[in-house]
Amino acid sequence: MVRLESEILFTPIPQRIARLRELAYNLWWAWHPEAQDLYRELDPDLWELDYHNPVDVLRDVRQTKLEEAALNPAYLKKFDAVLRDFDAYMGTQQTWFNQHFPQATQAQIAYFSAEFGIHESLPIYSGGLGILSGDHVKEASDMGLPFVAVGFIYPQGYFRQRLDHSGWQFAEYNKLNFADVPAIPALDPDGREVVIEVELPGRTIYAKVYKFQVGRVSLLLMDTDIHPNSPQDRELSARLYGGDQEMRVSQELVLGIGGVRALRRLGYKPNVWHMNEGHSAFLVLELCRELVVEGKSFADAMAQVKKHCVFTTHTPVPAGNDAFPLSLIEKFFWNYWPQLNLTRDEFMAIALQDQSWGPTFAMTALALRLSDYHNGVSQLHGHVARGMWQWLYPGKSQDEVPIVGITNGVHSASWLAPSIRQLFNSYLGKNWEDNLDDAEMWKKVYQIPDEVLWNTRQALKKDLIEFSRSRLIQYYRRLGQPATVWPVLEEGILTIGFARRFATYKRATLIFKDLERLKAILNNPSRPVQIIFAGKAHPKDDPGKHFIQHVYQLAMQPGLAGRIIFLEEYDMAVGRALTQGVDVWLNNPRRPHEASGTSGMKASLNGAPNCSILDGWWPEAFNGKNGWAIGDEREYSNQDQQDWDDAQSLYHILEHEIAPRFYENRNEAGVPVAWVQTCKEAMATCAPQFSFRRMLAEYVQRLYMPAAQS
Ligand SMILES: *Cc1c(COP(=O)(O)O)cnc(C)c1O
Numbered sequence: 001m002v003r004l005e006s007e008i009l010f011t012p013i014p015q016r017i018a019r020l021r022e023l024a025y026n027l028w029w030a031w032h033p034e035a036q037d038l039y040r041e042l043d044p045d046l047w048e049l050d051y052h053n054p055v056d057v058l059r060d061v062r063q064t065k066l067e068e069a070a071l072n073p074a075y076l077k078k079f080d081a082v083l084r085d086f087d088a089y090m091g092t093q094q095t096w097f098n099q100h101f102p103q104a105t106q107a108q109i110a111y112f113s114a115e116f117g118i119h120e121s122l123p124i125y126s127g128g129l130g131i132l133s134g135d136h137v138k139e140a141s142d143m144g145l146p147f148v149a150v151g152f153i154y155p156q157g158y159f160r161q162r163l164d165h166s167g168w169q170f171a172e173y174n175k176l177n178f179a180d181v182p183a184i185p186a187l188d189p190d191g192r193e194v195v196i197e198v199e200l201p202g203r204t205i206y207a208k209v210y211k212f213q214v215g216r217v218s219l220l221l222m223d224t225d226i227h228p229n230s231p232q233d234r235e236l237s238a239r240l241y242g243g244d245q246e247m248r249v250s251q252e253l254v255l256g257i258g259g260v261r262a263l264r265r266l267g268y269k270p271n272v273w274h275m276n277e278g279h280s281a282f283l284v285l286e287l288c289r290e291l292v293v294e295g296k297s298f299a300d301a302m303a304q305v306k307k308h309c310v311f312t313t314h315t316p317v318p319a320g321n322d323a324f325p326l327s328l329i330e331k332f333f334w335n336y337w338p339q340l341n342l343t344r345d346e347f348m349a350i351a352l353q354d355q356s357w358g359p360t361f362a363m364t365a366l367a368l369r370l371s372d373y374h375n376g377v378s379q380l381h382g383h384v385a386r387g388m389w390q391w392l393y394p395g396k397s398q399d400e401v402p403i404v405g406i407t408n409g410v411h412s413a414s415w416l417a418p419s420i421r422q423l424f425n426s427y428l429g430k431n432w433e434d435n436l437d438d439a440e441m442w443k444k445v446y447q448i449p450d451e452v453l454w455n456t457r458q459a460l461k462k463d464l465i466e467f468s469r470s471r472l473i474q475y476y477r478r479l480g481q482p483a484t485v486w487p488v489l490e491e492g493i494l495t496i497g498f499a500r501r502f503a504t505y506k507r508a509t510l511i512f513k514d515l516e517r518l519k520a521i522l523n524n525p526s527r528p529v530q531i532i533f534a535g536k537a538h539p540k541d542d543p544g545k546h547f548i549q550h551v552y553q554l555a556m557q558p559g560l561a562g563r564i565i566f567l568e569e570y571d572m573a574v575g576r577a578l579t580q581g582v583d584v585w586l587n588n589p590r591r592p593h594e595a596s597g598t599s600g601m602k603a604s605l606n607g608a609p610n611c612s613i614l615d616g617w618w619p620e621a622f623n624g625k626n627g628w629a630i631g632d633e634r635e636y637s638n639q640d641q642q643d644w645d646d647a648q649s650l651y652h653i654l655e656h657e658i659a660p661r662f663y664e665n666r667n668e669a670g671v672p673v674a675w676v677q678t679c680k681e682a683m684a685t686c687a688p689q690f691s692f693r694r695m696l697a698e699y700v701q702r703l704y705m706p707a708a709q710s
Contacts, residue, residue, distance in 0.1 A: 011063050014070035019083055024054035025182040027214045028086060030119040031138055031413040035082045042069055052573065053121035056180045090216060095144020097700070107708040110270035111136065111149045112259055112280035115240055118214060120572040122181055123157035124221070126240055126536075127501040128598055129314055131572070133276055135411035139692040141215030145700065148268055150259040152251070153183070153210055153221035158240045161536045161569045165479055167552025169537055169545045173239065178210075186211040186220055189267045195226070196261040198254050201331050205233045207254055209262045220262055222254060241538070249324055249332055252363070256282030272707045274310040275371065278322055278363030284309055284370035289339050298340050302370060307710040309371030310703045313364055313403065314595055316384045317505065323353055323360035368392055372710075373703040377596040378617045379405040384592050404702065407617055408596040409695035412436050412687070415602040417580035419456050423448055436687075437694035445684040450676045451669050457583070457607055457679065458492070464581025465489045468532060471567050485561045489530055494662045497582030497603070499534035499570050502544040505593040508535060509547050511586070512554060513647035519559040521651065527659040530563045531586075532578060534570040579603040584658060587612035588630060588646060590639065604686035607679040611653060613646065617690060626681040628653050
């Protein structure tokens with residue numbers, strides 16, 4: 001049973017610092033490390049034990065610790081400063097949005113996504129899509145957009161990745177206790193809790209709506225684990241991407257149709273509806289239904305709905321686009337199409353896609369047909385998506401297909417190491433966070449003294465190595481065996497990071513193509529190299545799990561042991577540690593399968609240059625000086641050839657460009673000056689262009705405001 005905040009058992013808190021509780025219930029802390037420090041400092045061990053979760057810490061902390069803090073002048077000084085910043089942030093009218101669109105008082109953007117990566121303590125994301133949605137919500141808050149987000153709470157989260165003694169991935173699901181996260185039941189204008197209803201075959205399913213406050217933005221998450229749903233329906237939103245196709249249609253129905261109903265019940269009047277990926281596309285049907293009920297024809301309803309809908313497609317991999325057999329759609333919608341005044345065939349035609357296994361109802365087709373504003377997530381992906389969906393636009397050439405490219409970005413404050421942030425505070429000028437997308441301002445990065453940047457980066461690497469070792473010790477402890485390979489990793493040597501979902505197109509094992517050559521590179525006595533891997537395979541993706549096992553087992557082989565490790569449980573905390581702490585970020589997908597990729601943007605922002613295939617965002621970013629390009633911009637028909645050529649190119653770059661630059665040309669203070677120049681170039685060029693600020697400003701100007709004003 002979920003309890004109201006006021007009913008949750010907290011440790012009694014002294015009046016002087018009572019607002020710690022209020023602050024814990026606004027995920028603003030998720031991108032303000034100084035706010036997190038207030039909870040960490042109460043009890044550093046508890047902070048780790050509770051996985052960086054302020055609500056949990058306030059429940060578990062001993063009262064004496066709170067009383068000590070309330071009497072500690074140094075603590076109180078920090079406390080007051082954080083609350084001053086928080087109040088200023090929440091209270092200001094001087095936002096980016098108000099300055100750019102002072103007239104747009106009616107605009108209201110509703111953003112739907114199946115996953116949100118806000119913080120590691122809220123495990124409702126699986127990978128890049130969720131991280132992007134989380135960053136979207138945070139940046140919408142920072143820019144002051146009239147914005148509300150909708151998704152699912154998934155009480156069992158995604159999964160925790162565990163490896164057995166052979167490196168085989170298995171999943172561990174932990175029940176999320178609502179009292180442990182900053183959830184409060186969403187209330188309608190009359191102050192009542194909101195439970196929405198959606199028809200499923202032969203029954204009604206109920207979902208309760210929770211509100212998470214993310215700065216100025218509300219994130220509404222639905223939960224079906226409530227009475228009077230059947231046990232099976234209570235499981236429906238238990239896990240992200242769990243279950244079979246029937247479960248998936250049910251989830252998407254609740255997300256799209258239920259999400260619209262939740263917003264209505266809460267009194268929202270959106271005039272922009274953004275479907276982030278096709279999972280939520282059923283929402284367009286519900287918007288049409290509302291108008292048909294008012295007496296409009298379906299054609300008129302559709303024409304009106306389209307004008308206010310925005311759709312972002314995220315994957316050029318066909319299997320990544322949901323498409324359901326018509327029989328399944330029939331089972332779920334036979335009762336719904338009459339409400340749209342449509343026949344079965346008219347209804348199916350809205351999203352019909354012919355595929356090798358027969359006709360399907362395709363969520364991407366549905367979303368494209370019922371929205372006027374569409375985009376892919378990089379320039380290259382925009383082009384690929386225009387080709388992929390050209391069949392929906394008969395008579396149009398690929399270039400005329402109305403899917404624009406708006407390249408992804410990262411929410412700077414969420415991914416920046418505190419020590420690098422200190423450097424920016426010192427060298428970029430006082431208001432640098434107001435100008436995140438200003439390329440001129442970022443040139444000030446060149447003024448950071450080489451030695452200062454180098455030392456800061458090497459200290460971050462030391463932190464990463466300590467973090468990695470402690471994670472590895474935890475792993476062996478759980479297995480109940482001594483560390484097989486120890487010590488691992490070495491301070492001071494060139495460190496490469498590779499972390500992402502282990503989808504096979506990302507080719508995690510590419511660097512192992514020629515083992516002898518790799519061993520020679522890693523063990524070169526004057527220029528040694530080490531690699532840290534992390535990443536999850538989808539629970540049903542056995543080929544992906546084999547890749548993980550392969551990396552894990554190679555990491556024990558003589559010649560590789562100690563120089564290569566695999567870290568369990570890639571999540572936002574591991575992602576931060578890696579992108580902040582490595583020297584080089586490696587990315588080698590099979591071109592052109594990576595729609596954008598964002599982890600490399602996080603690395604660049606922190607001064608770790610990319611070594612990447614020219615796929616996703618990298619062709620736009622790479623300028624010959626801010627990192628390295630593996631292979632060239634060509635298309636292959638033979639995958640084995642492509643893999644071989646790319647591996648050769650990667651070895652060559654490592655041996656002849658990256659390692660020499662890192663180890664040679666050191667000045668009297670031991671600083672590799674040419675290397676540091678590459679780091680600065682990566683920061684100065686990538687930070688503004690691939691900031692979420694630049695990205696969201698483009699969404700507002702090119703998609704949201706035209707949709708709001710039509
Ligand atoms: C940034 C991030 C991703 C996305 O990385 P890609 O480069 O798109 O693969 C996935 N998972 C986590 C935990 C991240 O931090």
